[in-house]
Amino acid sequence: MKYFIHFYYGNRKEAFYTALGTAIRAKGHSLAVKFFLIDKQYQWITHLKKIFSFAINILNLTDLKKGYNFRNNITGLRDTFLVIANIDLLLEEEIVKIDELISLLSILSTDNEIIVTSLSYLQKIADLADYVSFFSVN
Numbered sequence: 001m002k003y004f005i006h007f008y009y010g011n012r013k014e015a016f017y018t019a020l021g022t023a024i025r026a027k028g029h030s031l032a033v034k035f036f037l038i039d040k041q042y043q044w045i046t047h048l049k050k051i052f053s054f055a056i057n058i059l060n061l062t063d064l065k066k067g068y069n070f071r072n073n074i075t076g077l078r079d080t081f082l083v084i085a086n087i088d089l090l091l092e093e094e095i096v097k098i099d100e101l102i103s104l105l106s107i108l109s110t111d112n113e114i115i116v117t118s119l120s121y122l123q124k125i126a127d128l129a130d131y132v133s134f135f136s137v138n
Contacts, residue, residue: 005105006115007125010135012086015117018135019083022115026081031113036074038064038086064095071096071104078111087125088118098124 006022008015016037023033035056057073064070070090074082090096096104102124108114116125126132 003109003111003113004130005109005128006113006131006133007118007122007129008115008133008135009118009121011137012117012119014135014137015133016085018133019085019115019117023081023083026113032080033083034077034080035083035085036070038084038089040086040089061089061093061095064090065093071100074108075104077108080112081115082108082112083115083117085117086119087116088120088122091122098122101125102128 006019008018023035027033037056037058039058039060041060059070074084087101091098091101105114105116105125105128116129118125121134
C-alpha cells in the first residue's frame with residue numbers, strides 16, 4: 001500500500017499549522033504521529049514541545065551540520081503520520097540532496113502518511129506529492 005505525500009509550501013507558519021491540524025486529526029484516529037522540525041532559531045517552533053503532546057523532534061541546523069543523521073532517524077518508520085517541516089532548510093544547507101530526499105520520501109510513503117513543508121516551491125517534491133498546496137498571508 002502507498003500512503004499519500006502532501007507538500008505544503010509558502011508561509012512557514014501557515015503551512016506548519018495546516019500540517020499540525022491534519023496531524024491532530026490523525027492522532028484522533030489513533031495513528032502514531034511524529035514530527036521532524038528543521039529549526040533555524042524560530043521561536044514559535046521551540047515552544048511547541050510545551051504545548052502539544054506529540055513526538056516532536058526539533059532539529060537545529062547547527063546540530064545537523066555537526067553530523068546528526070537525519071536519514072537514519074526517519075528510516076524504518078511504519079504506520080506513522082510523519083510531518084517533516086522546513087525541508088528546504090536541509091536542502092539549502094546541503095545536509096541532504098534533493099534526489100536523495102525524493103528517494104527517501106518514496107520509500108517512507110510505502111508505510112507512512114507524510115506531510116512535507118517548505119518556504120519555497122520544490123518541483124521534484126511537487127512531482128512526487130499526491131497533494132500540493134500553497135500558503136500565503138496578506
